[in-house]
Amino acid sequence: MSLRQLLFRRKKNKQANKTTEKELFQDESIEKNFYRDLETNKSEINKLFVQTFDFEMKDIKLGKQKACICYLESMLDTNELSNKVLNSINKSISHEINDIETVRDEFFPTVPYQYVENLHQVTWNVLNGQAVLLVDGITKALTFKIGGTEQRAITEPSTQTILRGPKDGFIEDISTNISLIRKRIKNPRLKFERYHLGTDTKTTVNISYIENITNQDILDEVRKRIKKIEVGGVLDSGNIEEFITDKTLTPFPLVFNTERPDTIAGHLLEGKVAIMIDGSPFALSVPGVLVDFFESSEDYYQPYFMASFIRMVRYISFMIALVLPSLYVALSTYHHELMPTQLLISIQAQREGVPFPAVIEILVMELTFEILREAGIRMPRAVGQTVSIVGALVIGQAAVEAGLVSNVLVIIVALTAIASFVSPIYNFSISTRLLRFILILMAAGLGLYGILLFLILMVIHLVSLRSFGIPYLTPVAPFQLTEQKDVFVRFPIWSNKRRPTYLKTKSPIKIKGNPSPSPPTSDNG
Template sequence: MNKFLKKLMNINSKKQIPSNSTPSKAQEIEMKNISFETIKDEIKKIFGHTADLKADDILVGKSEAIIFYLDTVINTDFLKDMLGQTLESPVEQDIRITSVDELQAFGKKSFGVSGYKLIHTISEMTETILEGRIAVIIKGVPAALTISFINSEGRTVSEPTTQTVVRGPKDAFVEDISTNINLIRKRIKNHNLQFEKFKVGNETRTSVYIGSIKGIVNEKILEEVRKRIKDINISAVFESANIEELIQDKSATVFPLALNTERPDSVSSALLDGKIAIITDGTPFILLVPAVLTDFFISSEDNYQNYFMSSFIRMIRYLSFMIGLLMPSAYVGVLTFHPELLPTTLLLSVIAQREGVPFPAVIEVFIMEITFEILREAGVRMPRAVGQTVSIVGALVIGQAAAEAGIISNIMVIIVAITAIANFVFPNYSFANASRLIRFVLIIVASILGLYGVLLVLIFMVAHLSSLRSFGVPYLAPVAPFIVEDQKDIFIRTPIWFQNKRPAYLSPTTLDKQKPQGSPSPPKQSKGGSGD
């Protein structure tokens, strides 16, 4: 069987197309080597019979020309107005373009602010047309002029849907990559903030940007991120999750090794700490790397509240993680193997409630947990107008009816409800999913080995977390290895004026975040009192 799988994988690997594969020879032909009519035929041949490819014959002054564009991608109204005034205006009727230099001078004069550029091969022209640009080909000139007229229509900036806050900015990323970069630059007005562009996906050619701050980011980590993105070999990329799965350290784990967020303030703060942002076109979720375990317990709102309150809420998150992870398995383990751990009064109350329940504790827990998971998914997938109502009413009705019918006990309803609520406390949804999966493993082990099995799984989980790396950074940093200076914003949040250093586990180029400063002291009162 193993030999068959290896042979199958070898066959598939031979059929793979490299991500940086060169286009066909026809696409690589330079325009200076073919005639005007051949260029038109090549472009039409490459795009086939697609209905949205337009090829219009025009006059640029006295020169014959043709423009290629996809009318479903560009802003056709803007195109007609601008080209009508520029390419075919009476002022320009006397010009004749016969060389590349004249074409460049014309582009600079007419489209200097529109991001024009010259291209010299068929492959470049194909790519620019797909990007939402128009290509102007003038007869007798061995180059083409391309101008951007992309249709910028899309979802407007609105409030976050998965990472809401009570106090703080209310804007969130959208599907347009230019808008997302603008939201970051609005917060970080620093010339050292740099973005590198990549094309990922053999078929989709999705734009992916790497954002970092020069002079802060660790150059070795940045180079590793750059290398992994260049090495991606996949046919299509539609969401940042595809990038995350392809660049994370090769480890079989349920824990996310990259932090995703739709909040511009979270990305800006992470960039200033020395992290790297990976921005994918077509998705509002930005990846932040390297990511460590404690990042998933920190919310951007922590910096907008009093540090005492932020520290208290953060401790609640850690407590909620343990409750959501352990409560159902602890219930199964105690009732099945260790009832002596419960106080007598509580034990008698639980036994009385379970009297008449036909299932053992583990089956009871699985019935409720799976039912709740079904209700959760139904609430997400159903139309928004009825989804929340169905999930809430369904949980109440089904839970009460099952308890009254004697299928489950009332204590079981309480435990599952507390577990579910605790699981929603996490600021990051992907980390909550990891907790959900591990909870089922703990329940199964608790039904076989009791609390000893639960403890054994926790030991293996901690050992597994210790072995994980995110772009070379230990996943449990700065707890293991323990870094004293980084503890100022891990389990509790110290005052902002006390956080003078960037996270040392990221090994930033510049460790100092701000000059040491103390809390402002109250003004000294004059000796003569307020009347003097």
């Protein structure tokens, strides 16, 4: 045996039985059975929760038998615990209790319960805000579902507001979020699968789908990516998004996120898969394609003419936010002949005395506005909005009066900033803001040719993207004529009878017959 093999063997032997008590209860595959002696069980549990100030273990009597109840007082309502559990144990019985089922029938017939068979499950239920009852001489335990602590009330979404439609939004409690979906889709085939991710946090993650609609291949791919996640902690849906996104270097979001239950319900009815994370008010929807980020749930609550007009405004705003500053740089620097004479004279007159070239001028103003926007978000709400508005006005006016920038530049920066806010999804507007700076630099170097080159490369990049195997530009590229009823404009709902073909759903028809609201014919003649 070589020296290397000997050292490797010794190292392996040292690690073979090196499992700490903490790791024992983090790994669900390792389970430690109950002891018949109550004091031994209490000692094993106390080892895990030592120096945990909110852990309580109360000794009680069930008739003549010793028992204890353990819980985290910060995770449940102690008044409910007293009313539902502790006040029920005053009943005295003379016979000896030999099984946990008898304990439940004698003392707690109306309290929601669950049986657990090992110490790992006890620890898991305590950490999830339940109370666990252990009885001397019985190798099973009883857990009670007690009401939790206070949580945030259901309020209107803060990032995706609408004028017409439901005003409720997801909150940080996953059970409440599931109920918001079930209120909208009363279908027994609506399924919720539960996973626990994070070796330290054990965060609850649910994937939801409608069994008779969702494509099985997409569902299997979502399950596969969720199961492959190995991380210490999961605190928000953004953590999950990075793990399940197709491994592509791109500024564009490939997973749709929203805090609106009606939006998730609509995606589920189309055949997509939703992912919800306990502790996050944002749910994910996959696969995500580019057209999803230009649609709002309000589009389907307004008349289709108005919805189509607003959707076209979003596409135009996207192009304005992306291209307008770079167009100004290219035209004012290289392509004077493309501007009308009067406009050219006006712009050059305003730029007289400005010490910087157009590219430096617009980069400074764009960066200043980004700083003001970020400051307005991070500051307290009482002053954040005021600071961002007043700061933009004061700095813009002062910069013009000082001769550092021109008036037309302030107009362009302001219009660009407003256009970037039109996007219904915030993380999509972030990608627009990032690409805008690259376009400005391309325009400064190559003029309109640089802008055109960058846009061609961007389209090539978008065509190459996939989200869970679905082309990112579908149904535009590859072009699908039957899908154009809900892309750039919205046709009447009654005319859009099929679910998106790119999802290859099990049930492609969503509207049967022809419910067109035609007026009745008259036979008076």
